[in-house]
Amino acid sequence: MKKMLASTVAVVMMGTTLVACSTPTETKTTNTDTQSPAAVAAVSYPIKTSKTLTYWGEMNGNLTGVKTSHSEVPFFQEWQKKTGVPLKFTAPPTGQVKEALNVMLASGDLPDMIEYNFLNDFPGGPEKAIKDGYILKLNDLIDKNAPNLKKYLKEHPEVDKLIKTDNGSYYAFPFIRGDEYLQVFQGPIIRKDWLDELGLPVPETIDEWTAALRAFKEKKGAAAPLSFVSKPRFFNESYNGAFLGAFGVNRNFYIENGDIKFGPAESGFKDYLTLFRQWYQEGLLDKNIATADTKALDGGFASGATGASIGNAGGGIGKWQPLVQGKDPKAQLVAAPYPVLKKGDMPKFGQRASAFDSGGMVAISTKAKDPALAVQLLDYGYSDEGHMFFNFGTEGVSYNSENGYPKYTDLLLKNPDKLAPAQAISLYTRGSYNGPFVQDKRYAEQFFTMATQREAVNVWKKTDANKYSLPPITPTPEESSEFAKIMTDVNTLVDEMTLKIILGNEKVDQFDSYVAKMKSLKLDRAIEIQKAANDRFNKR
Numbered sequence: 001m002k003k004m005l006a007s008t009v010a011v012v013m014m015g016t017t018l019v020a021c022s023t024p025t026e027t028k029t030t031n032t033d034t035q036s037p038a039a040v041a042a043v044s045y046p047i048k049t050s051k052t053l054t055y056w057g058e059m060n061g062n063l064t065g066v067k068t069s070h071s072e073v074p075f076f077q078e079w080q081k082k083t084g085v086p087l088k089f090t091a092p093p094t095g096q097v098k099e100a101l102n103v104m105l106a107s108g109d110l111p112d113m114i115e116y117n118f119l120n121d122f123p124g125g126p127e128k129a130i131k132d133g134y135i136l137k138l139n140d141l142i143d144k145n146a147p148n149l150k151k152y153l154k155e156h157p158e159v160d161k162l163i164k165t166d167n168g169s170y171y172a173f174p175f176i177r178g179d180e181y182l183q184v185f186q187g188p189i190i191r192k193d194w195l196d197e198l199g200l201p202v203p204e205t206i207d208e209w210t211a212a213l214r215a216f217k218e219k220k221g222a223a224a225p226l227s228f229v230s231k232p233r234f235f236n237e238s239y240n241g242a243f244l245g246a247f248g249v250n251r252n253f254y255i256e257n258g259d260i261k262f263g264p265a266e267s268g269f270k271d272y273l274t275l276f277r278q279w280y281q282e283g284l285l286d287k288n289i290a291t292a293d294t295k296a297l298d299g300g301f302a303s304g305a306t307g308a309s310i311g312n313a314g315g316g317i318g319k320w321q322p323l324v325q326g327k328d329p330k331a332q333l334v335a336a337p338y339p340v341l342k343k344g345d346m347p348k349f350g351q352r353a354s355a356f357d358s359g360g361m362v363a364i365s366t367k368a369k370d371p372a373l374a375v376q377l378l379d380y381g382y383s384d385e386g387h388m389f390f391n392f393g394t395e396g397v398s399y400n401s402e403n404g405y406p407k408y409t410d411l412l413l414k415n416p417d418k419l420a421p422a423q424a425i426s427l428y429t430r431g432s433y434n435g436p437f438v439q440d441k442r443y444a445e446q447f448f449t450m451a452t453q454r455e456a457v458n459v460w461k462k463t464d465a466n467k468y469s470l471p472p473i474t475p476t477p478e479e480s481s482e483f484a485k486i487m488t489d490v491n492t493l494v495d496e497m498t499l500k501i502i503l504g505n506e507k508v509d510q511f512d513s514y515v516a517k518m519k520s521l522k523l524d525r526a527i528e529i530q531k532a533a534n535d536r537f538n539k540r
Helices: 002-007 074-083 097-107 125-131 139-145 147-155 192-198 206-220 236-240 267-282 294-303 313-327 371-382 384-392 421-428 441-447 451-460 477-502 508-520 523-538
Strands: 053-056 087-090 113-115 173-177 186-191 253-256 259-262 308-312 333-335 356-364 399-402 405-408
Touching: 053 371, 074 087, 074 371, 074 384, 074 421, 113 371, 125 477, 139 147, 139 371, 147 371, 173 371, 186 192, 186 313, 186 451, 192 206, 206 267, 206 308, 236 308, 253 523, 259 523, 267 477, 267 508, 294 313, 308 313, 313 333, 313 451, 333 451, 356 371, 371 384, 384 405, 384 441, 405 441, 421 441, 477 508, 477 523, 508 523
Parallel strands: 053 087, 053 113
Antiparallel strands: 113 356, 173 356, 186 308, 186 333, 253 259, 399 405
């Protein structure tokens, strides 16, 4: 789930760019009119073919140290058997996906299929990738060779709108969250056993949070009552709306009353900075908050120095609960609502991912030997059989059907080789991470083994985030380049402002001068670009 967060934010930020080294090549077109009649009909799996297709994509992080290549993973072995299509896999080095893609594009030696986030991480977006001759426009290929995806999109027009460009181009086989329950997985987490001992409620308001953190410090001896991961960006996980959302803003662009706004330039961000400056001065925030990484935060929970943070149901509560119980068997972590100023108000912001997640998408390259066969392979994930396979694996091995419910076996949840459920599930399914399929809610119901994890989703989903979130918009290639340059400078400035003011190196009154600097860096132009892209999205 953590990986899903990293790849999925409602707002499309083009600040991180990939620079292709090669000279753009002429776009290769596929004459789908020459496809045989058999290709147009519904495909029967396994397909009978003598061709081997090539597939490029990153290995899932859960499998680091477990397997060294896709070909060793039972899921990918079985995928080839079920579809009948032999595959040769290539994986970029972990953490170097963009660099590896860059080298591959420059070489011109492209695989048949590329698993990559062309929406967020390719400069100019998918239309530019098509125009430059790297990936195929898939409209005709899907129409003639992907009856399962085509059927799903016809039945879900709201998703269909999300997965194509403003020009109507389909460019990849998408990862789709099949239920609202799967779109929320992150929020505030707090030590409930401490609250109970101190006679305090699970905090809902900023005032209640202040009281709880003070009590954690003064009566429980917590050296870092509230801490966050600050890598790669300061307060990384808080920017969906935890705490700053109480003041009516988030860290990114959002839409309000038809206008697009940038949270750090709004007055509410100043109020947020004022609060966190106060908390830092009081010792309610981790004194090392500017540099805290995952290891430090884990250590804070394990030692009893930290009583609250922001994290995922799986990678937060699921990871930290055993750590706190290692020191205190009675310790219990629970979800807290996204904070508000006035009790009873609905939180304006919160983490809520789109039904379409741009991670895990699979495009077909212009060098594909048999594009129609690649489409048929990828369409399997949207069939009834493929849906069960991608989410639950192989019946009798990784799941059993109990009264129609696909229940994971002990091979996954109580692995004999002592693999964590997240690792074992990733060996036999793709249910726990993204890919070319529709994710099933029943995966999460079992992945969240603790009641506190399942309840967390119900707590965190009570926000108005949908009302204010921008959809996955696509600036034009020219807009994208301009936007990236502006926002690189603006985001650097915002990070500088946030750190200096909260740590007490500058007064809160300096906020207005920072906003003026944002304006001088052409923030208003960035907002214009976002508005133009959003207007085009609304016309799709």
